[in-house]
Amino acid sequence: MSAPENKIAIQPISAAGFAPFGDLLQVTGAPDKIINQGLCGRYHDLAQMDFCDGRAGLSLFNAEPRALPMALTMMERHPQGSQAFIPMSEHGFLVIVAPDAGGTPGTPLAFETQPGQAVNFHRGTWHGVLTPLQAPGLFAVVDRIGAGANLQEHWFETPIVVERS
């Protein structure tokens, strides 16, 4: 019998679908608060962030866009902290996550965000690295700054092909 196809199809991201892995940050529905003399809606406190034995850091990532189909060779996780990817362009991007399966990633899921959406991976969530699909791949990233190891990588023996359905 041939080996199962190492392929995953990209699906649209949803708050419910992403919930086991992190928070989908988006402006939907009524804001939690109207501020700035009525000129701004605040969508308040949207992400569950952790920075164990460290502090929050705000960095800018300028990443090369990836073409699809894409070969997923590695996933990683940050045992000590959450990590948020906040695009600074009006483009969606690729978000790959996986459940933990005894210390390595289980079957990955691939999501594509809509323009204006951002994600926050919960602490310890297996994820693909920042993956823009269009230039500019400019993102603000909020994650843990602190001492000690905060990166666990898993390299696949056979790359997984990530493609549009």
Ligand SMILES: NC(=O)N[C@@H](O)C(=O)O
């Ligand atoms: N290494 C780094 O700063 N970024 C990764 O954690 C990533 O998920 O892109």
Ligand code: NI
């Ligand atoms: Ni990461």
